[in-house]
Amino acid sequence: MNDRQISYQVKFRGAIQQLITGVESKLTKSEVKVVDYYLANADHAGHSGKEIANAIQVHPSTLVRLAQKLGFRGHPELKQYLIKFASQSADASERHQHTLSQMEGSVLQSTINQEIEHLRLISSAVSQPLLDESCRLILAANKVFINGQDNTEGFAEHFSRRLNRSGIDAETVSLGRSKLAECLTASQPEDVLILIFNNTMNEMTEKLIKIARNLQLQVIGISDLSTLSVPPDVLLLRIYRGETKGTKSVSPPLVITNAIVRNLTVLAEDRVMQGLRRFEMIRALEN
Incomplete structure (x- = not known):
């Protein structure tokens, strides 16, 4: 796994942790199971709700309820947010180094x-x-x-x-x-x-x-x-x-x-x- 993939996963997990802050006590055991799955499998964000539900053996409606508790209309909106957050949160040091490489002299x-x-x-x-x-x-x-x-x-x-x-x-x-x-x-x-x-x-x-x-x-x-x-x-x-x-x-x-x-x-x-x-x-x- 290269540095870019690691950075993506870190950003992805950070987005999830930010979303669940303050609502952890309101999550059911099944919903916590979904959160744990996402935290451990950032690369599976592109999978459908049905595929994720089958992988962790929960009902697809669990993913819907979790998304709604986190402020989204449904699971697709939550998934879209997570993917966008991780992909757009470029590593700051990488951007900084790229900018410095364009500078010559003063x-x-x-x-x-x-x-x-x-x-x-x-x-x-x-x-x-x-x-x-x-x-x-x-x-x-x-x-x-x-x-x-x-x-x-x-x-x-x-x-x-x-x-x-x-x-x-x-x-x-x-x-x-x-x-x-x-x-x-x-x-x-x-x-x-x-x-x-x-x-x-x-x-x-x-x-x-x-x-x-x-x-x-x-x-x-x-x-x-x-x-x-x-x-x-x-x-x-x-x-x-x-x-x-x-x-x-x-x-x-x-x-x-x-x-x-x-x-x-x-x-x-x-x-x-x-x-x-x-x-x-x-x-x-x-x-």
Whole structure:
């Protein structure tokens, strides 16, 4: 067994132990048996509930009850969470070493050079007409919903605040089922859903696009998606944030969102300036 496999199993077991903390006393003997099986067999996370139940001689409903006690709708959701948690929790030392290997000479100068390179690549993928089209969709919307996945959540929150200051009704949306439903219930056709995500079209991204399509929302994607393609009804602003293993650049998504806000001022100066004046007035009243 190599170091990567060991790291995966450690992360997997850590996820289980974190989930059961505080509920151990509420678990039945059969449910404890399932937990023990997972702790001892991280590689079997991909097996079906029926296969696991047969292996440890418990009824399949035991796996369902255990998942529900841990806060999931059923066993498939628990299994999906565990696999995702373990696979995405890359070993920190490995990422750190990879980042250091990209540094030559001064760390500060190397970091600046890498950021400059990432920014330079934006102009080769995102054109002014594409930026204009994104802004026109935003201006035509009654409301803008922004979703940031994984380590892009901070960008989504920052972008939402910038839009609100400019008089655009914007709100970040969570991936939690109930919270997502609550936010999108008030949406109207032609509203905009902005997805900020990394270099993979994961299952949740695809679900959000499907939901938006059913609600007749316009979808704008901001992503360092490179080789894969998005559905034709998604307007993609393609950026580059660096290699998967290394520390992701923070400049490209911030520059793109800042460019959108500034471009809105050019396309709808009166509306944006009115929003900014209103924001400043309210902030002054707070003080």
